[in-house]
Amino acid sequence: MGEVRATAPELSEEEANLYDRQIRLWGLESQKRLRAVRVLLAGLNGLGAEVTKNLVLAGIKSITLLDHRNVTAEDFSSQFMIGRSDVGKNRAHSSKAYTKNLNPMVEVESEDDELLNKDDEYFRKFDIVCCTASLSTEALTKVNNQCRSLGVKFYCGHVWGLFGYFFSDLIQHSYTQELPTLPGSKGGKAGPSLAKRPKMEDHTSAVVQKMMTGVPLSRALQVKAGKAGTGLDRKTSPLFFLLHVLLRFFDKHHVDACEADREELQKLRDQVTSDLAVDKERLPDHRFDTIAREMCATCAVVGGVLAQDIIKVASCKDPPLKNFFLFDGIECCGLQENIGR
Template sequence: MEPQQQTLPATGSIEEPAAVSSAPAAPQQQPIQGGAVSPPQDSTGVFTSQGVGLAPSQQTFDSNGVFSPTGMVPLPDQHVMAGVSGAVTEHPANGNTISADEIALYDRQIRLWGMKAQKKIQAANVLLITMKALANEIAKNLVLAGIGSLTLVDDQNVSEADLGAQFFLSGENIGQNRAEAASREIQKLNPRVKVIADSGSIMEKGVSYFSAFDIVIATDLNATTLAFINTATRLHHRQFYAAGSHGYYGYIFCDLIEHDFVLQRDKANVSTNVGQESRTRFVTDVKTQKEGGKTIELVAKRELYSTWDLAAEASALPAEYLKSPRRLRAVTPFLSCLRALWAFEQFHNRIPAHNRQDLEYFTKSATQCHSLLSLPGDTLNSEILRSFLQNIGSEIAPVTAVLGGELAQDVINVLGQNQQPIQNMVIFDGNKMEANQYALHPEGPLGLAQLEPANPMMPAMMPTMMPMGDPQMDAQLGNSQIGEQQMGNPQMFPMGQPNMTHQGAL
């Protein structure tokens, strides 16, 4: 049975926040290393992904687009649920009422974002595609937050390789469908959430399939599949997230089309004016109200987005980066590596293999992507490429915990419509424990205007990749700083070695 359709408000008007009688509890902060988030640790100092439910209380990217863990708090866990009296009943799909038991269960998060936001969260139907380690983390956080329904789609069966970084699966599940096996454990986290398992292939779903969901989250899929899903969500005006992890590295992308939200803050001496703040952000309304002798400002904003194929694969960095050599040098080179990987997958329908031809091809592609982003050539070197190639296809639990927690947190922000969402690409570097945010958009219209027939913008695909040895390709990239002599022996790139795959600790 498909979940009922839910439509989030699409206007830019301000919705008055619901008052909560109790004062908010102070959020627990994770340890910080060098200004970046550190994965959760147990009492022995070992990184762990289990039992880490994260919810937002404030924006989690600073003005430079660097991820900050402030505002993350634990969500209700099974021990809290066990202490709630009364029978567990399925939550009504319309989300118009919240029972006393649910208020007790979700008390901490209601204090953070209010009753109206919690109602929206409990009315939400979410689709989550591919149940690997990253999706495990996302599912855990969303179910503990109390969404209305979670549909899991995965046509693959559990293998031994799935057991190292996924805490919903065990050896008993080998040979079973991944979505069905994980759904049984996910349901135990919160019986109030409807968890649905679908063992079919997402590519065999009709475009209308996606209309039943408020938010679609696609994880660990190739670029071609992501473009198909994003096109379907756009046609039905549904919000879309894509995410993937490769060992120490990963990304989050979102296309919210046009998203309205309201920020509540103390009124400053300088008035906030209605109008355009940046290329993607507009202030649509401003109101004030008195609370406890203070003047509170309610600022309604709207963010505009681009599709996956227009934004993630070929768009330039924002103008403020291109004008600043210092900011260009600070851009993570793993953005170029990820773009090269997506292009390789599109052309070859697989990830790079452990052979000289694939490694040379990938290196030249990454160098080309780096150049198209106007980044300094010396920031993409052989060590960066070697590290990225060694991590392709592997899963590391602390990395998926951070990425999954941040994505789930942003979904909660979007559903509640009271926090600044991601805009629109986050690149995570586990070596530095940093996640940097970049607004990647093509020239031309953004948001709904990209769907208009009069829009001349065509999907901007990656430059066509040519077979190795092609004279035109060699002429373009033959002078690359990362040539064959720097690549060295292919044995230096041990793709998918057991010591890199499915590790549970850094």
Template sequence: MIDMFEKEDPVISEEEAAQYDRQIRLWGLDAQKRLRGSRVLLAGLGGLGAEVAKNLILAGVKGLTLLDHEKVTEESCRAQFLVPVKARGQNRALASLERGQNLNPMVEVRADPDRVEDKPDDFFLKYDAVCLTGCSRDLMVRVDQLCSKHNIKVFCGDVYGYYGYMFCNLGKEHKYVEEKLKLVKPTGNSNDGPEAKKAKVDPNETTMVKKTASFCALKEALEVDWTTEKAKAGMKRTPVDYFMLHVLLKFRTDKGRAPDPQSYPEDSRLLRQIRDDVLEALAVSADLLNDDFISYCFSEMSPVCAVVGGVLGQEVVKALSQRDPPHRNFFFFDGRKGNGVVDYFGPN
């Protein structure tokens, strides 16, 4: 795993320096070097996966593996811009390879048509970061637990109609640097008064500050005991999207897919039933999540994929480059309101 305090960063060639000139000026050469030395696994090449792939390829990781066993369908073509329309019926990962590679020839883009569920544990250990989109809860928990033991960064995300989310686990001690405005020592003498003696911010000069953030595992974040006083106290700051995520993950577990517009009546009834069962099992109010959400969680919407994919891709870039504060641990997006919410579920 890349560590800015221990491992030597890769060398950036002149050609790469020219290619990533804007990014280097934005977040620095050292951050770009760390990013350039990273390999990422991206599982799930739906609309969200395509957005994440685009952002990582353009950012300039060393290698990106596209993993997906699904076939290209008419529905997937509407939100997935990496697959040609003529590729209908082909494997989504293989169909996404050419356009993905053309985005940035300096990145090693590979396609794997296997099922992510069938991959052995050691397969995931070849990467610096693993990003799972459109995956089941059991798979995400399994991969998260495995990667956490080997200091591999894990990201999860999905889009359900107007709703989207991402989760990241960067380990117990994720080190990063943050750019801060530099404080300038006072130059006045003792007769200039107390204000002159205070340090002031120089808007023209910055300094890099090393920091550490701690993350909890996905299993821990999803298994909060809402009957405890601590959890009850945090209920007000917990977005309803968190409980909606439980419902949608249970739906995917039961049906092996996301809600389908072609099965709207049946899926709507099932969502309503799952909502009631999930809220009861979590021991929270049945009024917490009304029926309105059901009409807005069907299909992958391109604008929502773009927003959530932009956030998710940027979080991967920040984590690998070890530059700037990361989200902790969830990001939820509600396309009806056009806003995102960040929430943190830390260790008990």
């Protein structure tokens, strides 16, 4: 299942009316492909809720909500699908009704189980797996490798305060892209001189087929400093090193880092930068000021970009991000890093 399903079902009249605005935005064929895609969303925290909302409103075929954790008071700071009466109940089951009400045409299932308990037969039921749960690096890479072996596209992401990220492994992904062309121009040749260039209305476009290759999370996280284009270099964002530190903190303590862990994070920073063969000054102390518990505003941004990327992949239209998206809430800036290419 290396490619999202090529055979897309016809839309009913009711579906065509419901998705009319989206059809005009990205086309009928893209919407039909989207209506064939089955997604597994593991981790109904704030980020997971945002991704779920956007995918269901876009009109995928089905989504399965998977979470073994119960609702706590802490969830109310970012998870909008649950109510006060849900405290102590399973997060996936408690989020199902809200999700279903967003778009009754999307099939919604919920399961109370851990992602690591699932076998190959289970993952084969999906086209895309998205994990927003708090998991160790070992667990994330295990699930990623499991999905990759089955041809199932994989996403994972998380939010800490004003910082958030997501990673994608699309294996082999084919998509179409509309590119501007000039009348009479040929690929690889320079356009006409400025004086002879056609008017704006003479510009045309052509739809081209493109292919991109993903890399597994294990490979991306093993990349160290090296020659530009193959390793971490001066252009690599400090946010990527911050992500390494936060993942390592969870691996060590089995809980997400928060404001009280600044001193421990600084110690891990020294270890991480040494392991990656980069100067520790590449990750200055002030970067840890953004780290806190999950915040709804950051979840909205990261979840929106993550869902949009999944929609691009599902519809096979336009290039998706590759392969890390990193968001800095202080600068209100998101960027992508192509690591391990």
